[in-house]
Amino acid sequence: MSVKLETAQEILLNLVTVMPKERVALQECWQRILGETVTSDMDFPPFNRSPLDGYAMIAEEVTAASPENPVILKQIDYIPAGGNPSKAISAGTTSRIMTGAPIPPGATGVIRLEDTIVNGDNVSILDGRGAEKNICLQGDEIFQGEEVVAQGTIINAGVMGMLAVLGKSRPYVFRKPRVALIATGSEIIPIDYPLVPGKIRNSNSYMLSAQVAEAGGQALFLGNASDNIDEIAHLLESASDCDVFITTGGASVGDYDLIGEVYKKLGVTLLFDRVSMKPGMPVLAGVRDGKLFLGLSGNPAAAAISFEQLGRPMLMKMAGRKVWWRPRIKGILASPFKKKTGDKRFVWARCWQADTDILVEPSRAQGNGMLKSAMAANALIVIPEDSPPLGVGTEVEIILLADA
Template sequence: MISVAEARARILAAFSPLPAETVALPDGLGRVLAEPVSARLTQPPFDAAAMDGWAVRAGDIAAATVDAPVLLRRIGESAAGHAFPGSVGRGEAVRIFTGAPVPDGADAVVMQEDCSADDASVRVGRAVVAGRFIRQAGFDFAAGQELLPKGRRLTARDIALAAGGNVPWLSVHRRPRIAILATGDEIALPGDPLGPSQIVSTNALGLCALVATQGGMAHNLGIAKDTADSVAAMAAGAVGCDLLVTTGGAAHGDYDLVRDVLADRGVTLDVQAVAMRPGKALMFGRAGTVPLLGLPGNPVSTGVTALLFLRPILRLLQGLPADEGLPAVRARLTEPLRANDHREDYLRATLSVGADGMPVVTPFARQDSAITSLYAKADCLIPRSPHAVAEAAGAMVTVLTLNEGAPCL
């Protein structure tokens, strides 16, 4: 067996970012930029009013007060989308609305609350300095300015910013195509009739969901039976994908056929077992032109190894840093932990807030890798290094938060 760190290094070394493709801006949500986005215009493209009020020359109203307002001649109006066509001269004012272009000659805006007006004139009851309530051209960004960097996963806010920069198309990394193959006579699809010795298949659907939340496209190949022909035939459906992920059949039991079937067909394995719990029966290699990641069959083992190995692969393929793992926080144990053995352990646990406002973590009493209900309830993992010493209740430990939800929100 090799360590988790060595397994990750070997696996990730086999991948590089996928090529770029061009997509329309509305289709960019959640995608990762292959090229930076630069503004195609200046925003705002003109000096614009930041308030509803009156566009004036600051020098004309330098002496204005509530008790001694300055009288200006009203010469027109500037509204958003409808600029005043003339120029503001001495003793003149233009009614202006938020976002409207500031007319030539004007250098300040007085809020409407500080003025009173009729059809011909406006009385200004407060002095303002030049530039007051004016957003200068380029106040937000200038044409040619980089708005979004290469390697950024686009959020809804990013889409809005690109739109403001008049950018209709984006260069993004192609979404990873991930083939998922479950194996075993003992599993059936949800809703299908169950035989007397069968259980419902959960791993493939969970993996497909994880791939989707991380920006990939999952292709569920179905369930292969425990025969060499079935495993080989269904695995062939991964041709054209960027990765084949199998679940189950990676151990050394009489019915664990994935390893042997693929080996008979020229698959080379760089990883065959990892010193971790859950998830020792993990393998990685290449099936022809398609990389192969074989995950264990127990559902919690599948979930944990997918987070530790599949998730960084998906990130790397999309041009993101693969070494940015699950977000880590420090938390206080509510229960003691026993000393660990030679395998790296990942205990399922829940996070909460203690009476003092500090994060506290509670490991589940049962850590069996078949208990899916507790894995769904978990919101963090407590990683424990090989031969870690016992920890008392109250000790501070590092926990990995399980926030594998949709990244584009």
């Protein structure tokens, strides 16, 4: 069953659902996805408070004060931060007030310390303009009952601070989807084994673990397996607490292309086994008991792109994200792409802003040796089906992989 890329994406997105929620200590929540809509149970600020160190008074009494004609008030109280006023302000009186302390009853303004001269209980106000602005009003930032942070929000620094203000010390976040990674192929050895003739190291699981993390998932390394149905099936069964199972290798047509057989053995229903795109055409997907199986190519270029196009949106949805797709923009080719394209193609590239245009350049080394290209890429060029070679100046669609 060969399918178009868009069909494959739709099949997978329709099969997955968002992960269950879990409570996590707020200090561990950076970059997690909020699993609840947080409503404030209080006003913030919780009381009218002073934004500065100074004196509180009736604002109208000091509006006209100047160094030549100071207004002299009598100090009746001293309100430290964290304390509470013991006296109300009436005509001719003032209270010393610290940054963050509650405004006393009756006061309608605050004047900063630097604009006063103090002599015993007598406080001379030298400049009284704008006194009424120096009060942070109760509920000015947040009102009781307000929906402040929506479910699905990524917890950045501002959200982290806001959740702290609201006392959400253990907010609900979506559990990260757990993704089992297996590299198959009798030529594959673990990365800390000595390299012997005919063998190469398992780089795919490491590359994919980072791609999984970027998509909001948690990778579990199950190691590598030789080209043996029972061995691969056994490894997959060993990770029953995972939500998604990704293998690399054994996905294309040929004697040792075993993943289809592994799916049969495990009772995994095959969804498709080829997707019309390059690289990444050989890719299997299956489902069993609501758990998704992806069988990617053993070729790093193909595995990376297949994951990017099929695995990533699916994990983004499972992780509770509101947006599953990377941003796409238009760019202008700064160097040619010389190959004719049959199936839709994705090309590692670097893009940059030049005057008013975004320019984009395919990475030099594409194809099998792709890790160098992927290391330096900040974009993928999308080349539509049945395109001729593309010259300098052609407008192309690009997918942004990171801050460009």
